[in-house]
Amino acid sequence: MPGIPPVRxxxxxxxxxxxxxxxxxxxxxxxxxxxxxxxxxxRMALAVFAYQFANNQSYRRFAIQRGxxxxxxxxxxxxxxxxxxxFKDLTLSCCAPxxxxxxxxxxxxTQGLRGRSHHPTLAVWDRSMLVNFRxxxxxxxxxxxxxxxxxxxxxxxxxxxxxxxxxxxRECGAAGSAGFVGPQGLDxxxxxxxxxxxxxxxxxxxxxxxxxxxxxxxxxxxxxxxRFALPEGSRILDTGGFKGQSREMGADAxxxxxxxTFGVPRNLCINMYGMTELSTQFYDDGNxxxxxxxxxxxxxxxxxxxxxxxxxxxEGATGVLVHHDLAHFNCASAxxxxxxxxxxxxxxxxxxxxDGADSKGCSLAVEExxxxxxx
Amino acid sequence: xxxxAGHLPGIAATEVEWRRLDFSAWGxxxxxxxxxxxxxxxxxxxxRVRENARSYLKTLPVAEIVATIDKAIARLLDRxxxxxxQAEALLPVVTGYDAETVRLGLSGYLRTFRxxxxxxxxxxxxxxxxxxxGFQPAMKGGFARAHxxxxxxxxxAGNVPGLSLWSLISGLLVKAGSIGKVASAEPLLAGWxxxxxxxxxxxxxxxxxxxxxxxxxxxxxxxxxxxxxxxVAYGGNxxxxxxxxxxxxxxxxxxxxHKIGFGVVSVAALDARKAGALARLCAHDAMRYEQQGxxxxxxxxxxxxxxxxxxxxxxxxxxxxxxxxxxxPRRALSVAExxxxxxxxxxxxxxxxxxxxxxxxxxxxxxxxxVQVDAAEPLAPSGLNRTLKIVAVESLDAVVPLVAPFRxxxxxxxxxxxxxxxxxxxxxxxxxxxxxxxxxxxxxxxEAGWHNxxxxxxxxxxxxxxxxxxxxxxAEAFAPYVD
Numbered sequence: 001m002p003g004i005p006p007v008r009x010x011x012x013x014x015x016x017x018x019x020x021x022x023x024x025x026x027x028x029x030x031x032x033x034x035x036x037x038x039x040x041x042x043r044m045a046l047a048v049f050a051y052q053f054a055n056n057q058s059y060r061r062f063a064i065q066r067g068x069x070x071x072x073x074x075x076x077x078x079x080x081x082x083x084x085x086x087f088k089d090l091t092l093s094c095c096a097p098x099x100x101x102x103x104x105x106x107x108x109x110t111q112g113l114r115g116r117s118h119h120p121t122l123a124v125w126d127r128s129m130l131v132n133f134r135x136x137x138x139x140x141x142x143x144x145x146x147x148x149x150x151x152x153x154x155x156x157x158x159x160x161x162x163x164x165x166x167x168x169x170r171e172c173g174a175a176g177s178a179g180f181v182g183p184q185g186l187d188x189x190x191x192x193x194x195x196x197x198x199x200x201x202x203x204x205x206x207x208x209x210x211x212x213x214x215x216x217x218x219x220x221x222x223x224x225x226x227r228f229a230l231p232e233g234s235r236i237l238d239t240g241g242f243k244g245q246s247r248e249m250g251a252d253a254x255x256x257x258x259x260x261t262f263g264v265p266r267n268l269c270i271n272m273y274g275m276t277e278l279s280t281q282f283y284d285d286g287n288x289x290x291x292x293x294x295x296x297x298x299x300x301x302x303x304x305x306x307x308x309x310x311x312x313x314x315e316g317a318t319g320v321l322v323h324h325d326l327a328h329f330n331c332a333s334a335x336x337x338x339x340x341x342x343x344x345x346x347x348x349x350x351x352x353x354x355d356g357a358d359s360k361g362c363s364l365a366v367e368e369x370x371x372x373x374x375x
Numbered sequence: 376x377x378x379x380a381g382h383l384p385g386i387a388a389t390e391v392e393w394r395r396l397d398f399s400a401w402g403x404x405x406x407x408x409x410x411x412x413x414x415x416x417x418x419x420x421x422x423r424v425r426e427n428a429r430s431y432l433k434t435l436p437v438a439e440i441v442a443t444i445d446k447a448i449a450r451l452l453d454r455x456x457x458x459x460x461q462a463e464a465l466l467p468v469v470t471g472y473d474a475e476t477v478r479l480g481l482s483g484y485l486r487t488f489r490x491x492x493x494x495x496x497x498x499x500x501x502x503x504x505x506x507x508x509g510f511q512p513a514m515k516g517g518f519a520r521a522h523x524x525x526x527x528x529x530x531x532a533g534n535v536p537g538l539s540l541w542s543l544i545s546g547l548l549v550k551a552g553s554i555g556k557v558a559s560a561e562p563l564l565a566g567w568x569x570x571x572x573x574x575x576x577x578x579x580x581x582x583x584x585x586x587x588x589x590x591x592x593x594x595x596x597x598x599x600x601x602x603x604x605x606x607v608a609y610g611g612n613x614x615x616x617x618x619x620x621x622x623x624x625x626x627x628x629x630x631x632x633h634k635i636g637f638g639v640v641s642v643a644a645l646d647a648r649k650a651g652a653l654a655r656l657c658a659h660d661a662m663r664y665e666q667q668g669x670x671x672x673x674x675x676x677x678x679x680x681x682x683x684x685x686x687x688x689x690x691x692x693x694x695x696x697x698x699x700x701x702x703x704p705r706r707a708l709s710v711a712e713x714x715x716x717x718x719x720x721x722x723x724x725x726x727x728x729x730x731x732x733x734x735x736x737x738x739x740x741x742x743x744x745x746v747q748v749d750a751a752e753p754l755a756p757s758g759l760n761r762t763l764k765i766v767a768v769e770s771l772d773a774v775v776p777l778v779a780p781f782r783x784x785x786x787x788x789x790x791x792x793x794x795x796x797x798x799x800x801x802x803x804x805x806x807x808x809x810x811x812x813x814x815x816x817x818x819x820x821x822e823a824g825w826h827n828x829x830x831x832x833x834x835x836x837x838x839x840x841x842x843x844x845x846x847x848x849x850a851e852a853f854a855p856y857v858d
Contacts, residue, residue, distance in 0.1 A: 061728045066739075083721045090725055307717035308708070309740040320714050338718075340710050354714040360470075360560050361533035361667025364633040364784050366715065366756045368611050372784070 020095065020120060023051050023329055027124050027299070030326065031131055036298040041326075044299075045076035048326050048333050055094035059332050062086070066310075077303065077312065081322045081334040084277050087115030092331045095120040100330075104160040106276045107243070117276055117331050122163070125279045128327040129167055132297045136283035137237055137270055138172050141204070144235075146177040147194050149186065149209025149217060160276050161239065165208055174203075181213065188220045195228045195262070204233030207262065211238040211254070211271075215246035218257050229263035236264050239272040251290040273350060277335050279327035282347075295347030300325045304343045307336065307354075315343045320354055378465070380562040381410040382569035382585035385423050391416065394587070396559055400471040400707055407469070409562050409587035414598050417586075421554060421602040424584050425526045428552030432582040433523075437497065437507045440547055443579060445490035447571040452485050458567050462536075470534040470561055471706035476663060477536060483820045484537050488544055492823030497548060499824040500833040507549060507837075516844035521837040523549030524627070528603035530618065532590070532610040534560035535668050540568055541827065542607045543583070549836045553583040554599060562587060590614065597621055605629070605836060629835055631828055634669035634786035635756055636818060637676065639774050639800060640688065641792035645681025650688055653791055656816035657763075658695035660789065661743075663819040665706055666759045669828075670787040670811070670818050673757040675765045676774045685767035686734065689747035693736040696743035696761060705742035705761055712760060719758025720744045754778045771796060775803045782808035786828055789815045 030036065030044050050070050052059050059082065063069060066080040073079055082092065087106070091097055100118040107114070119125055138144070148165050156162040169177050178194065180187045198205035207214075214236075221227070236258055242248050249257070255266045267286030273294050274281035280300040284292035296302070303312050304319040313319040321341040324334045340351040377395075379388065393408040412420065432440075450456045454463070462481065467474045486492070497504040501521065505511045510518035527546045531539045539555060543565060546553040555565050566585045573580020588595035590610075596618065600606065605627040608618050615630045622628050638660070644653050660672050675692070677685040708716065720739060723746045727733040732749030743761035752766050754777055768774055771792065778785060785808040790797055801812045810829030811821065826832065851857065 058728070062725070065724055065728070083718060085718060085722060086725050089722070090728075307710070307714045318710055320710060320717075336717075336721075338714065340714075354711045360712075361535040361664060361671075362538070362609060362631065362633055362669040363667050363671050363673070363759060364635040364669075364756050365759060366719065368613070368633060369635070369756045369784070372612070 018047065018051050018054075020055075020330075023048065024121065024124055027326060027329055028127055031124075031127050031297075031299055034298075041298065041301060042076045044326055045079060045324060045333065046073065048329050049073060049076075049079045051329065052094060052332060056092060056330075056332065058086075058090040058092050062090075062332075076301070076324060079324065079334045081305075081310065081324075081336040082332040083336045084115060084275070084338060087117060087277050087331070088113040091116070091118075093118035094330045102163075103158060104163070104276045105158040107159070115276055117160075117279075117328070119279075120330055124327050124329060125160075125163075126167060128280045128297075128299065129164055130171055132281060132283070133164075133168055134172065135297070136285075137168075137206075137235070137272075141172075141233070143172055143174040144204055144206045144233075145175070145194075145198065146173040146206045146208055147191060148177070148179040149181055149191075149207065149213035150179070151181050152179050155183070160274070161210065164272075164274065164281070168208060181209070186213065186216050186220070188217065191217060192221075192224075192226060195230065198230055198234070199228055202231045204235070205230050206235050206237065208237040210240045210245070212240070212242045212246035214238050214258065215242065215249060215254075218261055219246075221261055227261055227263070234262070234264050235268040235270065236262065237270050237272055239274060251287070255287045255290065275323075275335075275337070277328070277331070278323060278325045279329075280325045291349045291351065293344055293347045294350055296323075296325075299327055302341075302343075302348055304341050304348065305336070310336075313343075318342045318351060321348065321350075376404075376465075377406045377408065378563065379408045379410075380557060380566045380585070381587060382566045382573070382580075382583065383410060383412075383420065384427070384573075384581040384584060386412075386416060386420060394589075396562065398469045400468050401473070403468045405465055405468045407562050409557070409559070411588065411595070412586060417595075417598040418602070420584050420586070421526060421599070424552040424554060424582060425602075427578070428550065428582040429525065431578045432547075432552065433550045435550070435579075437504055437548060437550070440550070440579075441490050441493045441497075443572065443576050444488060444493060444544055444547060446575050447568060448485050448488045450571050451568070452482060458571060462564065462567065465563065466536050466561070469563060470536055472534075472536070472664065473703050473706065475703055480663065480819070481536060484540075487821075487823040487825075488540065493544070493548065496824040497833065499826070500831045506839075510840075510842060513841065517847060518842040520840050521549070522840060523551035523837055524603070524605035525552060526603050526605075527551035527553045527836065528599050528606045529553060529555040530596075530606065530608040530610070531556060531558045531565070532560075532614070533558055533667065535664055536561055537564050538609070539565035542832075543568065545832050545836060546607075547583070549833055551605070551836065554603065555583065555585045556599070557585060557587050559587070559590060591617070593617070593621060600626070607631070607836075627835075629830070631669070633784070634828070635674075635754060635781065635784045636668075636670050636672045636787040636789075637674045637754055637778065638672045638789040638815060638818070639771060639792070639804075640675060640677045641771055641790075641796050642678045642681035643793045643796065644791040645678070645683040645688060647682055650681075650683040651691060653815060654688060654691035655695045656814075657692050657789075658699055659816055660818040661692075661761055661763050662696065662699045662703060665761060666757070668819050670813075670821060672787075672789060672818055673759070673763065674754055675763065676768045676771075676777065677765055678771055679767050679769055685749070685765060686747050689734070689736060689745055689765040692763065692765065693743070693745045696745065696763075697737070697741065700742040700761070708760055716744070716758040716760050716762055719762055720746075723764075751777060754781050771800045772803065774800070775807055778804070778809070779807040785809045787811040787813060787818055787821075789813050789818050791815055 068080045102119045105114040153162045153166040267288040282294040282296045303322045307320040321337045340354045341348045391410045466477045506521040510520045513519040607629045609631045734747045736745040
C-alpha cells in the first residue's frame with residue numbers, strides 16, 4: 001500500500017489476525033530483547049493497542065468515545081489512557097473474564113468496589129516482574145536470603161503484591177528465606193531471630209514488604225530498643241505507602257528510621273512503585289535523596305499529562321502520570337493514574353496522590369461526600 | 376510584589392515572625408507575608424483586644440457601629456479608593472478567579488453591608504436592636520439586654536473573596552472583640568477591612584485583630600481556642616471536628632461546614648421563550664466562583680414534559696457555559712483540581728457507554744462539562760470548576776427524596792417555577808433541610824440579612840441578660856421615694 005509506513009501496514013494486518021498466543025509470544029520476546037528504541041516500542045505499542053481495540057469491548061468503546069481508533073492513532077502517545085477508576089466500573093479484558101488464570105484486585109474499598117485486572121496467563125506478568133526485579137533489586141546477586149513482610153499468595157490470591165513477593169522469594173531467595181506475616185499478623189519474634197542470625201552470619205539479607213508493614217516493624221523494634229547492623233550488601237524493598245494501615249511517616253523520616261534500625265544505607269533502601277492495573281513495576285536507585293527518580297524497563301513508558309486535556313506537559317511541569325505498560329496486554333496498556341509526577345532526566349519523580357482534591361471554598365467536594373456516605 | 380497581611384494592634388511588624396505565601400495566576404505573581412505569632416504575643420494580643428472591646432466597642436451605640444462599617448464599606452465600593460484598586464488588582468492573582476468575577480463579586484457582596492442593609496440584618500435577628508445598647512422591655516415582662524462575646528474567634532477557610540467579612544461584621548454588630556484567622560487561600564481582604572476601620576475610627580481598629588496560622592497547626596490554634604468564649608469556624612467536617620475536639624467545652628462553637636447547592640426547574644419555565652434566558656442564569660451560577668461557594672449549584676433537576684426537554688435544556692446550559700468560558704475563562708486549576716474534574720468527567724463517560732439515557736456534553740478540553748441524565752439520580756457533588764449534572768425528573772416532588780438523604784450538606788437551592796409551585800416545593804425542600812431558596816442568577820449572591828446555614832447569625836453570638844419582673848418590682852421597695 002503506497003504511502004503508508006510499514007509499521008502501520010503491519011498494524012492493520014494485526015488487527016484482524018493477532019491471536020492471544022501470538023501477542024504473548026511477541027511480548028515475551030520483546031521483554032527478553034534487553035532494550036528497545038522509541039521506534040521499536042512504538043511498533044509494539046501500536047500492535048498491543050490494535051489487539052486491545054479488537055478484543056476488549058469496553059476499551060474499544062472508551063477509545064472510540066475519545067475519538068481514537070486504530071486508524072487515527074499514529075504513535076504511542078496517542079493511545080488513549082484509561083483512568084484507573086475504570087477498572088472498578090468496567091471489565092477491561094480481552095479474554096473472557098472466566099477464562100482468566102488469575103484476577104488481581106485492588107485493596108481500595110471506596111464504595112466497596114475493587115479495581116480488577118484479568119490475566120489469561122501469568123507468563124508475561126511473571127517474566128516482566130523477574131527480569132526487572134533481577135536488574136533493579138538483585139543487581140547481579142543471584143540469590144539472597146529474604147524476609148517478607150506481607151501475607152503469602154495463598155492468603156491473598158488476588159493480590160498482585162503477594163504474587164510479586166512470592167516470585168521474588170521463589171526465584172531469587174536463598175535458603176532460609178521466610179515470610180513473617182501470617183494469620184496472626186506480623187511475627188516480630190521471627191523477624192528478630194532472622195535478623196540476629198543474618199547479623200551473625202555475615203551474609204547479606206533482604207527485607208521486602210509493604211511500606212506500612214515496615215512501620216509496624218519499626219515501632220515494635222523501637223519499643224524493644226532493638227537495632228541491627230545487617231551485613232554489607234543487605235538491602236530493603238518497600239512499596240505501596242501507608243494507606244491508613246499504619247501511621248503516616250514522611251519519606252525522609254521513614255528511610256532514616258530504616259537505615260538506623262537495620263544498618264542498611266538509604267541508597268540500598270529501594271522503593272518499588274507498582275499497581276494492580278499494571279504488569280510492570282518501577283524502581284528507584286535507593287532513597288539517599290527523596291523524592292528519588294523512578295524508572296522502568298524498556299517495555300513501559302510514562303508521560304506526565306494535564307488530566308483535563310490528556311496532553312503531555314513539558315519536562316519539569318507537575319501533572320498526572322500516565323503509564324504505558326505493554327506487559328498489561330490483556331487489559332489496557334495505557335492508564336491514567338491518580339499519582340502526581342514530574343518528568344526528569346532518567347525517569348520521573350512521584351509527588352503523591354491527587355485523588356480527593358478538596359474545594360478551595362466552602363462547597364462540598366466528592367471526597368468528603370463519599371467519606372460521609374461511607375459513614 | 377510583596378504584601379503584608381494581618382492586623383495586629385499594639386504589635387510592631389518587626390516584633391513578629393512572618394511566613395511567606397506565594398500566589399500566581401493570570402501571568403502575575405504576588406507574595407504575601409502572613410504573621411506567625413508566638414504564644415506570648417498571641418496571649419497579649421487576645422488580652423488587648425478583649426480589653427479594648429470592653430472599654431470602647433461595648434460602649435458604642437449599635438447605630439454608630441453601623442455608621443462606621445458603612446463608611447468602611449463605602450471605601451471598598453469606591454473604585455477610585457487605593458485599597459479597592461489593590462483588591463481588584465491582587466485578588467485575581469491570589470484566588471485565581473478572573474478579574475471581572477472578582478470585581479463584580481466584590482461589589483455585589485459589599486453592597487449587602489451598607490447601612491440600610493445592616494439595619495435590616497439587625498432587624499432580622501432582633502425585634503428591637505436596642506437590646507444591644509441597653510435593657511429593653513421584654514414581651515413577657517421585665518427587661519432584657521443582649522451581650523456579644525468578649526472575644527470572638529473566627530477561623531476562615533477557602534478562597535472566595537470577602538467570605539471573612541460576613542462573620543467579622545456580625546461580630547462588630549454585637550460588639551465582640553474579634554480575632555480573625557485568615558485562610559491561606561485568601562489572606563488579604565479581612566486585613567484591609569480592619570485597616571480601613573482603624574483609619575476611620577482608630578479606637579475601633581484596636582478592638583479586632585487579623586492573624587494567621589497554618590491550617591491544622593494544632594499547637595498555634597490551641598492558644599487562640601483557649602482565649603475565645605465564642606468560635607465561628609468554616610471548613611470541611613474533618614477540619615471542624617478537629618477544632619471542636621480542642622475547643623474548651625465552655626466556648627460556644629458555631630460551624631459552617633461545606634455545602635452542596637442545587638437547582639430545580641419546573642416545566643413552567645421550559646418554553647422556548649423563557650428557557651434560553653434561564654439557561655444563561657443557571658450557567659452564570661455555576662460559573663461564578665467556579666462552584667467553590669457553599670451556595671453554588673452542582674446539580675440541576677429539570678422536570679420532564681415541557682416544550683423544552685431536559686436534554687435540550689442541558690444543551691442550552693452548555694452553550695451558555697461555552698460562552699462564559701470565552702468571556703470569563705476558568706481559572707487555572709491545580710493538578711489535584713484538574714484530576715478531580717477529569718475523574719468526574721471520565722467516570723460519567725464510562726457510565727454513558729451502555730446507557731442511552733446519559734450524555735456527556737462538550738469536549739474534555741473545554742473549560743466546562745455538562746452531563747445530562749434521564750433517570751433520576753440522587754444529589755452528589757460534581758467535579759466542581761464548572762462541571763454540572765442535569766438530571767431529568769418526572770415531577771418537582773420527585774426531587775425531594777433525591778436530596779433529603781443529604782440533609783447535613785444542604786443549604787441553597789434555586790427554583791424556577793410558578794408562585795404556587797415555588798411555595799409548595801420550598802416547603803418540601805425546607806423540611807428536607809434546605810435553608811435558602813433563591814432565584815437562578817442569584818445563587819452566589821445571598822441577599823442582605825441572609826440567615827447563613829439557616830441560623831440567626833447575630834442571635835447565635837449573643838447571650839441575653841434578663842431583669843425579671845420580680846427584681847424590678849422588688850427594687851421598688853428599696854427606692855428612695857418609697858412610701
